[in-house]
Amino acid sequence: xxxxxQTPKYLVTQMGNxxxxxxxxxxxxxxxxxxxxxxxxxxxxxxxxxxxxxxxxETVPNRFSPKSPDKAHLNLHINSLELxxxxxxxxxxxxxxxxxxxSYEQYFGPGTxxxxx
Amino acid sequence: xxQVKQNSPSLSVQEGRISILNCDYTxxxxxxxxxxKKYPAEGPTFLISISSIKDKNEDGRFTVFLNKSAKHxxxxIVPSQPxxxxxxxxxxxxxxxLTFGEGTQLTVNP
Numbered sequence: 001x002x003x004x005x006q007t008p009k010y011l012v013t014q015m016g017n018x019x020x021x022x023x024x025x026x027x028x029x030x031x032x033x034x035x036x037x038x039x040x041x042x043x044x045x046x047x048x049x050x051x052x053x054x055x056x057x058e059t060v061p062n063r064f065s066p067k068s069p070d071k072a073h074l075n076l077h078i079n080s081l082e083l084x085x086x087x088x089x090x091x092x093x094x095x096x097x098x099x100x101x102x103s104y105e106q107y108f109g110p111g112t113x114x115x116x117x
Numbered sequence: 118x119x120q121v122k123q124n125s126p127s128l129s130v131q132e133g134r135i136s137i138l139n140c141d142y143t144x145x146x147x148x149x150x151x152x153x154k155k156y157p158a159e160g161p162t163f164l165i166s167i168s169s170i171k172d173k174n175e176d177g178r179f180t181v182f183l184n185k186s187a188k189h190x191x192x193x194i195v196p197s198q199p200x201x202x203x204x205x206x207x208x209x210x211x212x213x214x215l216t217f218g219e220g221t222q223l224t225v226n227p
Contacts, residue, residue, distance in 0.1 A: 043217040104149050104210050108160030
């Protein structure tokens, strides 16, 4: 009964390919996020959607495009993969976009380890 | 521009003793702070949080202390248990996004 699920868990692909990572949450949350954990182990926000509306769009290459078909799903599509895209990508969700006590708590998926060769 | 720092990459303690994990921040606009725990091959899980209007929050074995003047927070775990062995991330926010530290690997030895 996974709260935030991601598929696939592992993804190995060659440079130049296009790939997608899917995320689903069954918590009824309004806001979803994509994070990248790089080799230095930092978790950095990439995107955030609130009720299918993009609210955070950090400085990431435009090869990365999030898609939210509904508020329970947030997918990440990556075009023309590069070696530097190798990382663990985490999806997360929260009750709302923040600003209220207790609403900053985010629930994370298990991560997708992307390896670009 | 690393606004949240965890200067100790690792910490080792004996079972039953206290574990103290530290975190420093530079952005005075941060008003809410959280600790997350992460096991290998899993996503981070929320542990405990504190608002900037408080200086302490306790939940069972876990206590978070906030020193706003020093821009420092700490997580105390007492007594430490082997199952507490994990990476602990400190996070801070002033709005909708969380800024994470780089994590501290805690190892609790039986």
